[in-house]
Amino acid sequence: MNKYFAFIVLIFLSTLNGIGQTIEVIGVEDMENLIREETGRTRVINFWATWCRPCIEELPYFEAINQSPDYKNFEVILISLDFVEDLDSKVKTFADKKNIKSTIKLLDNVDYNSWIDKVDPSWSGAIPATLVVNSRFDRRNFFEKQFEGNELENMLKDFESELNQTNK
């Protein structure tokens, strides 16, 4: 009976805390692994933050890719550069409010110059920025820009067709 009660309380509390996704806090090595890992799919790694307006504006495009069966060969990962102190108050709150389905991770390292080149040497440090990477086929493409309209879709289609061409 006690166990049952505790279960109910737990369910109740979890609704209070929001039922959205848990956001993993990662370090630079974890991020490098995300880039390096050879999963069958192409990873679309988007760097964003809740305080970055252009980032927020382009998020729906990434969400659409994440949910569309046409893009099942792609895995969207949203890496938040918000501060770790703001994980609950800002990032989690934002993700729940917008009901974000794509995987969100928070990169907890503000010593940007120690890792920014590992994402791409051409990256100035501005966000939004997006890395499209397929390590199995050793292909990557980096974009320091805000995607608009069909740009993200078209870019991913191009990426996929190039991937198919090379692996024929």
Place this chain on the structure above:
Amino acid sequence: MIVLFSTPLFTTYEVTGYDVGDYATDFSLKNVDGKMVSLADYKDTKGFIISFTCNTCPYAVMYEQRIIDLDKKYAPQGYPVIAINPNDAKQNPGDAFDKMAERATDKNYPFPYLIDESQDVTKRFGATNTPHMYILQKENDQYRVAYIGTIDNNPKSAEQASKHYIDDAMKALLSGQEVEVSKTKAVGCTIKWKSAS
């Protein structure tokens, strides 16, 4: 560093900003007090710490006190700060000229806070983010770019920073030595460019 932009008349073209070792061209931009400011106005300086910054970017806000402190520390040694707001006020109303003036008064900026309305100076420098810092060293009547990048390696707290890029560069310059780390990446908000049309 390459900034891409397009105008209705031309197709997309590239503008490359200054690199370390290049010479910066002087500019004339309007300060929050309404007066125009140029590098040539400063007769007895050894150089400048130019800060592309703004009112609204959280990173600019976090670094604001540090920019004020840089001026307090280095202006007496011949390197005053000049702050330039590169953002288009249409895109970021909080960065409009009157808001800049308010901010400068509220925070008692000891340095000029200039508006780059045409964004030409910003493009010429190649600044991409706020805050984005440039140290210029006067050589005869020219301004050699000696450092480009960020202030230190912890936007959250100056005390917790373990690398002080601007301080290190200034120490080298003031003692006549080469700047060891002359280029870093400035993480912050993207500059809000005017829309092409």
